[in-house]
Amino acid sequence: MYKHMSSYFTGEDIQMLNKHTVSNIMALDQRDPEANLEVIPGESWNHAGHVFIEEVNSVLGNPTINADEETEGPQICRVCGDKATGYHFNVMTCEGCKGFFRRAVKRNARLQCCFRKGTCEITRKTRRQCQACRLRKCLESGMKKEMIMSDVAVEQRRALIKRKKRERVGTQPPKAEGLTEEQQTMIEELMDAQMKTFDSTFSHFKDFRLPEVLSGCGASESLKAPTREEAAKWSQIRKDLCSVTFSLHLRGEDGSVWNYKPPSEGSGKEIFSLMPHIADMSTYMFKGIINFAKVISYFRDLPIEDQISLLKGGTFELCQLRFNTVFNAETGTWECGRLSYCLEDPAGGLQQLLLEPVLKFHYMLKKLQLHKEEYVLMQAISLFSPDRPGVVQRSVVDQLQERFAITLKAYIECKRPQPAHRFLFLKIMAMLTELRSINAQHTQQLLRIQDIHPFATPLMQELFGITDG
Incomplete structure (x- = not known):
């Protein structure tokens, strides 16, 4: 990348x-x-x-x-x-x-x-x-x-x-008082776009489906006993996904709390009970990221074909960066307003958990204790990736990515005490490279799940190139 x-x-x-x-x-x-x-x-x-x-x-x-x-x-x-x-x-x-x-x-x-x-x-x-x-x-x-x-x-x-x-x-003033006027303007524009398109309280996330157990419905058609062939496919997908499970907590407006925890053992199909809800949450996040990109003047100046290619390639990565801002590494919980998603680790330790690339990424990134400005610059660097499939004006996008990367480096030198954070820029770039690898794995897993258990929304199908056939 x-x-x-x-x-x-x-x-x-x-x-x-x-x-x-x-x-x-x-x-x-x-x-x-x-x-x-x-x-x-x-x-x-x-x-x-x-x-x-x-x-x-x-x-x-x-x-x-x-x-x-x-x-x-x-x-x-x-x-x-x-x-x-x-x-x-x-x-x-x-x-x-x-x-x-x-x-x-x-x-x-x-x-x-x-x-x-x-x-x-x-x-x-x-x-x-x-x-x-x-x-x-x-x-x-x-x-x-x-x-x-x-x-x-x-x-x-x-x-x-x-x-x-x-x-x-x-x-003598610190070396990185060296944030230029242009770099300061870039950061301010990105922060403005972030503020307008991402509400960390998730107050506008209301119209979503709940897992079937949580919603009070009985066992639906989708959860009936599978055939031997289906069970084998579901078992393989379960292995490909994650060895740990998530529980969902919903706090009602009256203070009540609803809990959902998938069965610890089963044929593998029970993991799909959360899929409709995850699709709704993902779609909500994806819409915010699309609006984030549209607010950025550098993005609007690109041809519409390149805008679409960059969004298709980078939306998942930007989504993970935004989710990391609400991740509590001490409790293993994503705190999304009234909703919270908690990791269930039956073994009582993190060794197995950290083998999962996505979860390991969130723990590693949270450990860096980044500023809001650093998160938003990471989003810009990920968004403006010239090697996304379908990008035509690669040199223009490449120059924009370089400018955002240089701005991130200058910001770290300006705002972070040295030498304690002298390698922070290198660590961030390594995390972005790791996220690119996770993106590719995630897309393949999504396509396998969709093939057996269609759950993706129209926006997800468009972003990930999923066809009805």
Whole structure:
């Protein structure tokens, strides 16, 4: 689905995922315990800290330049030939030789060659064998003793960097005050569309069918004993659907409560008792999503054929995103005004429950504790998917999806404290990809159920391409 999503990740995002690993940090510490006295490449991804260190280096006359800054390819250490990380003490060197030179000069020890009278070859493999020749090679390469700071100077430098950072943080606005006027307008339009088309109290959901047991009717034709062939089909569908069942609670206007709980065991046909009610609820939600799309100016500007294709492809996904806003993960209940749908877990645990893709999706998404703005931007990203079947103006839809994705990323950076939420955007995009997969599975299950037990409303039949034949 999101084959172009890589364009939404900056180099900083990728480096954050690839470079800042515990193993890299531990390896660096083992190579050189004092390596943190100078700027290293990994630190340059913290932009603010990098700026402060550059300023201090400039003041102290101790410049540090990245190894790849002057040329496009990697550089080698002038002392041992290992991969260089930058200019250290006036020479392009690796972290190992940088640390060795600092320690050797600070110890002020008299080193003597014990092998070839000062002519040992220094390479990445032999550099630890003769300290005297390694120090000689450092000096011959141009490394300068006078550029090594004393312990007092190091502490002063660290204090200066911290002070500069505090001052900069206090005077500079947060990076993502970077929500542009256009992005703010996009969010406001989406929020307005959401407010006009989604009532979380479900106060307008009134004309719906209830399960046959709840409505007080006796066993109807649809619940009579099935034939052997029908029972086999129903049993398979039951396996395909969900190993847990739902109970429905309806709170009356007079305060009374009606409860419906499907039998825990049966031929498989009893699960269809809820289907008419689910069809009514789904149709109600689908109408709201269609109206949501029609309110958005970017959607109205598309050709009517593309509007229909986008709605057919994305309505189920937007429906799940809206349902997640009323999902209570602590009780396993969708709280839809007077109606509530509760998960029945006979085993008393969630292990089996989380094996179900749709249910797992709701728990995982709810765990992110998203803002209303983030939910509505997710709906827009899902709606404007250029690879839906039948979409003609794919490039236009693709550009719109990218703009909504970039807006979501900017919103997170602006409204969420860092670094606690630095991966939130990536997690959201992963959830949308998972939802796309669930959408495909859901459509296949719906068609199998409809083939045996027709229950879909006309709107559902149109959206999911169900034909009477």
